[in-house]
Amino acid sequence: MFRRSRGSGTGGTAVAGPVAALELDGVTREYRAGVRALDEVTLRVPAGRLLAVMGRSGSGKSTLLQCAAGLDRPSTGTVRIGGTDLSGLDEAALTRVRRDRVGFVFQALNLVPSLSVLENAGLPLLLAGASDDRDARALRALASVGLADRAEDSPAQLSGGQQQRVAIARALVTEPAVVFADEPTGALDPVTAAEVLALLRNAVDMHGQAVVMVTHDPVAAEWADEAVFLHEGRLVDRVERPVAGQVRDVLRTLGHTRRAAA
Numbered sequence: 377m378f379r380r381s382r383g384s385g386t387g388g389t390a391v392a393g394p395v396a397a398l399e400l401d402g403v404t405r406e407y408r409a410g411v412r413a414l415d416e417v418t419l420r421v422p423a424g425r426l427l428a429v430m431g432r433s434g435s436g437k438s439t440l441l442q443c444a445a446g447l448d449r450p451s452t453g454t455v456r457i458g459g460t461d462l463s464g465l466d467e468a469a470l471t472r473v474r475r476d477r478v479g480f481v482f483q484a485l486n487l488v489p490s491l492s493v494l495e496n497a498g499l500p501l502l503l504a505g506a507s508d509d510r511d512a513r514a515l516r517a518l519a520s521v522g523l524a525d526r527a528e529d530s531p532a533q534l535s536g537g538q539q540q541r542v543a544i545a546r547a548l549v550t551e552p553a554v555v556f557a558d559e560p561t562g563a564l565d566p567v568t569a570a571e572v573l574a575l576l577r578n579a580v581d582m583h584g585q586a587v588v589m590v591t592h593d594p595v596a597a598e599w600a601d602e603a604v605f606l607h608e609g610r611l612v613d614r615v616e617r618p619v620a621g622q623v624r625d626v627l628r629t630l631g632h633t634r635r636a637a638a
């Protein structure tokens with residue numbers, strides 16, 4: 377059984393200090409003029425911290441993740457990854473930041489079915505042009521999620537939880553400073569979800585990575601050092617060391633249905 381534990385953390389999202397793994401300053405994203413999917417969001421995620429991003433459907437969570445990860449450009453405001461201001465980068469430089477400093481885990485697993493588990497885990501290294509030690513690094517990443525013995529299988533031969541662990545190995549293989557996870561446990565049963573969350577927690581506690589995780593699940597949020605809450609694009613609340621009951625209360629206050637906050 378996995379036990380939830382937390383590292384010491386290195387301060388809240390709003391605390392100034394040494395260069396943060398991720399910083400958003402006044403980030404606004406308008407898909408249509410006058411309609412703000414994100415509205416002046418400011419937050420700071422130091423290395424060694426797991427942040428849960430919560431809020432009802434349509435509150436801007438995915439938009440925040442996309443802007444923070446350099447997959448989308450804010451309308452106004454600044455995103456910095458490891459101190460690098462993304463707005464100053466052209467597409468090629470932005471691609472390099474995404475490739476070298478960022479890892480992604482999505483609910484839709486998007487493993488490549490025609491590639492082996494090992495090849496999937498090593499894909500970011502292939503895209504980065506690393507050749508010599510690609511398989512060894514991919515195997516190490518697979519070992520870190522307990523799947524070294526499935527390296528030669530195809531993704532279809534694995535369970536949903538195992539596939540999500542491959543997706544985590546793939547996100548960690550480049551040893552990125554920041555890992556973004558969009559509903560990483562949304563499709564998993566509670567035990568398998570706990571295994572996946574333990575892996576993200578381990579990345580934070582053992583390797584000092586920053587993890588930003590979108591989740592609807594108050595129990596998943598308990599694995600975070602801090603939960604922040606979006607409402608109509610605005611960051612309206614934050615809870616240090618969240619516990620599920622407290623998170624449910626905040627979600628209800630923000631108009632979550634009982635079912636969504638269960």
Ligand SMILES: Nc1ncnc2c1ncn2[C@@H]1O[C@H](COP(=O)(O)OP(=O)(O)OP(=O)(O)O)[C@@H](O)[C@H]1O
Nearest residue numbers: 407408412413431432433434435436437438439440
């Ligand atoms: N590409 C787009 N074009 C126009 N509007 C968009 C686009 N993407 C998102 N939106 C709008 O921006 C707002 C925030 O959407 P977003 O997907 O970030 O919310 P969310 O909190 O992630 O929702 P969910 O929990 O349902 O995934 C919503 O009103 C949505 O309709």
